[in-house]
Amino acid sequence: MSHLIAIAYDDIFKAEEVRLTLAKLQREHLIELEDAAVVVKNAEGKVKLKQAINLTAAGATSGGFWGLLIGTLFLVPLFGAAVGAATGAIGGALSDIGVDDEFMRELGETLCPDTSALFILIKKVTPDKVLDEVSKYGGKILRTSLSKDDEEQLQEVLNNRGVLPLDESAMS
Numbered sequence: 001m002s003h004l005i006a007i008a009y010d011d012i013f014k015a016e017e018v019r020l021t022l023a024k025l026q027r028e029h030l031i032e033l034e035d036a037a038v039v040v041k042n043a044e045g046k047v048k049l050k051q052a053i054n055l056t057a058a059g060a061t062s063g064g065f066w067g068l069l070i071g072t073l074f075l076v077p078l079f080g081a082a083v084g085a086a087t088g089a090i091g092g093a094l095s096d097i098g099v100d101d102e103f104m105r106e107l108g109e110t111l112c113p114d115t116s117a118l119f120i121l122i123k124k125v126t127p128d129k130v131l132d133e134v135s136k137y138g139g140k141i142l143r144t145s146l147s148k149d150d151e152e153q154l155q156e157v158l159n160n161r162g163v164l165p166l167d168e169s170a171m172s
Contacts, residue, residue, distance in 0.1 A: 002034050002122060002123050002159070003144065003145050003146055004033050004038050004099065004119070004120070004143065004144060004145045004146075005010050005118075005120050005122065005141070005144045005145075005146070005154075006104075006107060006117055006119045006120075006140065006141070006142040006143045006144070007117060007118050007119070007139040007140065007141055007158070008117045008139060008140045008142050009112060009114065009115060009117065009118070009138070009139050010114050010115055010136070010138075011012075011091070011114065011115065012040050012041075012042065012114055012115065013116070013171060014116060014139075015038045015039070015040070015116035015118040015139055016050070016116065017118055017137065018118050018134055018137050019038055019118055019120075021119065021133055021137075022036060022071045022130075022134065023036070023053075023135060024136055025129075025130055025133060028095070029044075030129050031122060031124065031125045031132055032122070032123040032124040032125070033121065033123065034121035034122070035099050035120065035121040036118070036119070036120045037049060037050060037051050037099055037104060037118075037119045037120075038117070038118055038119075039048040039104050039105070039107070039108035039111070039116060039117045039119065040048055040108075040115075040116045041108055041109075041111040041112070041113055041114070041115055041116070042113065042114065042161045043113050043114050047105055047108035047109055047111075048089060049090045049101060049104055049105065049108070059066055060100065062075075064109065066148050068136075077108075080124050082163050098116050098120045099120075100119055104117075104119050107119075107142055107143065110142075114160070115140075117142060118139075131154075131157055135157045135158055135160075135161055136161050137158075137161075138158055138159070139158045140155070140158070141154060141155045141158070
């Protein structure tokens, strides 16, 4: 089961920085993301979505390949590639995987101007190693599908930017 986490950041670049950090951690097999998207609200209050995967371009590339292959079989490779790319692009544009775009826009409208938010769907995670990397960016949790206790613990780590508060009894 995947978990949704939406975190707001105090500038327009920080959510993208965290997304890139998570991409690096995914290459190291410390986290498995189903989706990661950034929402930015600029100074004028306009909300912009930045998807990690451009489905239209991916569909056009895949469709172009298959269209060229099938077109070659019927001795019309250019026509096949063009038709394949067009249908692939349409299919990619119409398909929506991961976090719902409308949900991200609605939550993006609640952000303050000149801020951003990161929306991630997590399949698997090595919590301690991933939190060490992303906690330094801080952030405020907007929504999660985590349990209330897990959500509170995550927010505390983000508030403290990974620095655990000193235990007074441990110092005695």
